[in-house]
Amino acid sequence: MIDDSMKEIINDFVQEALELLDTLSENFIELEKNPEDKELLNTIFRAAHTIKGSAGFLGFQNLVELAHSAENILNRLRQGEIKLTSDMMDYLLKTMDILMLMIRNINDTGQEGDFDNAEIINKLNMLALDEGGTGNTAAAGEQNTAAEDIEKKAEAEAQIKIQEQNEEKAKKKENLDDKDSKIEKTLNPTNKTNNNEKHPKRKVRNLGDILLEDNLMSSDELSQILKEKEKEEKKEESIEIESISNIVPPQPQMHPAVSVSAETTIRVDVERLDNVMNLVGELVLSRNRIFNIASKLEFKYPEDEFTESLIQVVSNLNLITTDLQLAVMKTRMQPVKKVFSKFPRMVRDLSKELGKEIELNIAGEETELDKSVIEEIGDPLVHLIRNSIDHGIEMPEDRIKAGKPKAGLIKLSAEHEGNYIIIEVSDDGKGMDPNILRKKAIEKGLIDEKTAFSISDKDALSLIFAPGFSTKDKVTEISGRGVGMDVVKTNIQKLNGIIDIESEKGKGSDIILKLPLTVAIIQTLIIGIEDEVFAIPLNSVVETLRISESSIQTIDNHEVINLRKSVLSLLRLSEEFGIESASESASDGKAKVLSNKEVYVVVVALAEKRIGIVVDTLYGQEEVVIKSLGDYQFGYKGISGATITGDGKVVLIMDIASMIDILQKR
Amino acid sequence: MEQEAVNLPKDKKADENAGTNEIIQLVTFTLGSEEFALDILKVQEINRMVEITKVPKAPNFVEGVINLRGKVIPIVDIRKKFHLNLKESTKDTRIIVVNILGKTIGLIVDSVSEVLRINSNTIQPPPPLVASLDSDYIKGVGKLDDRLIILLDIDKIFTTGEHNLIESTIK
Incomplete structure (x- = not known):
């Protein structure tokens, strides 16, 4: 039944509707803070209306009904006829959730699915009519004057108002359900015949039908309004063609955001972008190689004129490739807002549930990062924020006792720092007590007592990341x-x-995530063990040290060094990788420890852990494109991938997570 | 001749019409003094020896990985696989890139001789033991004048366990 072109239309609808719902729930939270904000109410109304309109166009009747009921409330709010209550907000948000579910369902199955929304629709209608009972006549009168304004106001608001007015009047005669079915009746036949016609025009015609049917307007009046409308539309079109869209106020029925931006944005399949990204990766490798060869040639034939021009071309190529790489990376960048926008709602719901007062402060949501990173950070942030709400922020009375403001504050921020993005979740709650964490960890059998008290306070804080760790005795x-x-x-x-x-006890906690901007092209530190070369992702590298072998100590057969008063476990890469040392193969282990040979230690960190990796040589930093070893892992986890360096050689990239694992299991 | 023709994957007819003059193409290479051959359809390309990057903790017959025009592929030293004496690479050493069960793998051989067009009925089933090799991955022995060429079944060269070692172990 559903052919491809229909599928495409439905897909577009789903995408648009989901985006609108996202903004909607954000706007709702905002609205709760400023219930008087008319502009905001209008924005919300327009979004809801767009969803309703498109759903109606595609024949998703259940969706239309639900959206319509919500719209009724919104309209009355907008007109100032009723006041926003917390109860009302709960139902509106619930409606958004149901709409979201329905649209997801449409996305998955192409069908609306069976949702029984009678209850919530009833409730919404009750809310819409509540209070309105007394103000009904006044409202109608107000709208009558609004109807007279139509001729003067050459703007889209009028269009909606006609509709609302009609709805208000119809309400007097019939109950809501009847009216809905009537609209359906009038909408549906035209839907079939007028599919190709412009959206707003169809609406106007339908409204006209209804108006006539209900004897609410004479046909003269109607044709006058229709003429007005048509004139308006023509004007709009011509203006749109000249794309001076700013002059025209937003057209609610015309999908405001889309009509303006349709000419400047284009939806692209992610797969295509990934493909371009891969090709650019290949190009970067080739550039590296040419660059390498050119510099060798320059060294060999410094005076040669061809070498000189080659160098020029290469440096030009270098610039272009770098720009291209940046440009392609940018196409995959999305503002972190995409993730952040769901948190205000979450904080609202959870704090209400727990009886806490919490304010969420979001900063830097325009910060952009790679799509793949965006996809992965959603869940961690949810957990971090839940944690802050549940464990961090105290109950209002406790906060007052502690001399803090009644409402807790959770800050969520994002900012760029070089090739990284820093995401910070902080709260001004009760903070974490390292000693309590230690005790809990021992209770849960995650560490033994001896280790628990030998680790630093900072390491004790890291205990919260252990699987199965919880300070709560009850599962809520x-x-x-x-x-x-x-x-x-x-x-x-x-x-x-x-x-x-x-974290500071009594003051609050601060969790900082440092993430690479992108995952396909990374900066690495190139290191050497004997003749062999490996790459360590630079974003895991904290620092490099040059130490004497004699400063390495042994605790429980583990090699460690003392780094600024904290103990750092060491992993000898030559031992781990089984690379035999040419010079030391003759001497035994003891001699090695005593020798005064200098080695390099690369201090790496991942998540909350730090270790030192002992290597022979540090070659430097190189930007590499990760090649998956994919099919060929050789059953070893210590290598995460490979890359091809400037000289065409394959260099293996170490997997820091496994290195840390390996060291811990010893 | 009344020998049984060898069952070649691409030459099913050879089996049915034993004795007919089916021409098959083979890539021949040497390991020490023995001459081996592979079905040309299994061979992707033949490259000169390049620098091989060792992979820590890889199975011992895996020499390492190389960069094949931007793709990273594993290299197997076929001498190690066949438990022959190891040999330093020379200017004749070649890497034959083959497709084994959908995987691209490079094989190090002493030298590549030629592409041979050979009549399928000159190939005889393998004798029980040839050059101390197990005979599962020997398809047959081709006779050409005074030369004896061992035809390998590349798909059977690695045992399942070895395949699993080479293949992904990601969860």
Whole structure:
């Protein structure tokens, strides 16, 4: 039944509707804070109306009904006839959730599905009529004057008002359900015949039909209005062609955002972008190689004129490739807002549930990062924020006792720092007590007592990331299973990110995520062991040290060094990789420890853990494109991928997460 | 001749019409003094020896990985696989890039001799033991004048366990 072109139309609808719903729930939260904001109400109304309109066009009747009921309330709010109550907001948000579910369902199945919304629709209608009972006549009168304004006001508002007016009047005669079915009746036949016609025109005609049918307007009046409308539309079209869209006020029925931006944006399949990204990766490799060869030639034939022009061309190529790479990367960039926008709602719901007062402060939501990173950070942030709400922020009375403002504050911010993005979740709650964390960890059997008290306070804070760790004794709906922080750790590790926790008892906690901007092209530190060369993702590297072998100490057969008063475990890459040392193969282990040979230690961190990797040589930094080893892993996890360096050689990229694992299991 | 023709994947007819003059093309290479051959359809390309990057903890017959025009592929030292004495690479050493069960793998051989067009009925089933090799992956032995060429079944060269080692172990 559903052919491809229909599928495409439905897809577009789903995309648009989901985006609109996202903004809607955000706007609702905003509205709760400023219930008097007329502009905001109008925006919300327009969005809801667009969803209703498109759904009607596609024949999703259930959706239309629900959206319509919500719209009724919104309209009355907009007209100032009723006041926004917390109860009302709950139902509106619930409606958004149901709409979201329905649209997801349409996306998955192409069908609306069976949703029984009678209850919520009833409730919404009740809310819409509530209070309105007394103000009904006044409202109608007000709208009558509005109807007279139509001729003067050459703007889209009028269009809606006609409709609303009609609805108000119809309400007097019939109950809502009847009226809906009537509109359906009049809408549907025209839907079939007028599919190709312009959206607003169809609407106007339908309204006209209804108006006539109900004897609410004489045909003269109607044709006059229709003429007005047509004139308006013509004007709009011509203006749109000249794309001076600013002059025309937003047209609610014309999908405001789309009509303006349709000419400047284009939806592209992610697969195509990935393909372009891969090709650019190949190009970067080739550039690296040419660059390498050119510099060798320059060294060999410094005076040659061809060398000189080659160098020129290469440096030009270099510039272009870098720009191209940036440009392609940009196409995959999305503002972090996409993730952040769902949090105000979450904070509202959860704090209400827990009886806490919490304010969420979001900063830097325009910060952009790679799509793949965006996809991965959603869940960790949810868990971090839930954690702050549940464990961090105290109950209002406790806060007052502690001399803090009644409402807790959670700050969520994002900012760029070089090739990284820093995402910070902080709260001004009760903070974490390292000693309590230690005790809980021992209770849960995650570490033994000896280790628990030998680790630093900062490391003790990291205990919250252990799977199964929870300070709650009871499992609640919100937390207590000890899964959340484990999810945070796993996802951040997957992205080669670093987690840093700072917490002060009584003052609050601060969790900082440091994530790479992109995952396909990374900066690496090239290191050497004997003759062999490996790459370490630079975003895991904290620092490099040059130490003497004699400063390495042994605790429980583990090699460690003392780095600024904290103990750093060491992993000898030559041992781990089984690379035999040419010079030391003759001497035994003891001699090695005593020798004064200098080695390099690369301090790497992943999520909350730090270790030192002992290497022979540091070659420098190189930007590389990750090639998956894909089919060929050789059963070893220590290598995450490979890359091809400037000289065409394959260099293996180390997997820091596994290195840390390996060291811990020893 | 009344020998049984060898069952070649691409030459099913050879089996049915044993004794007919089916021409098959083989790539021949040497390991020490022995001459081996592979079905040309399994061979993607032949390259000169390049620098091989060792892979830590890889199975011992895997020499490492190389960059094949932007793709990273594993290299197997066929001498190690066949438990022959190891040999330093020379200017004749070649990497034969083959497709084994959908995977691209490079094989190091002493030298590549030629592409041979050979009549399928000159190939005889393998004798029980040839040059200390197990005979599962030997398809047959071709006779050409005074030369004896061992025809390998590349798909059977690695045991399932070895395949799993080479293949992905990601969850």
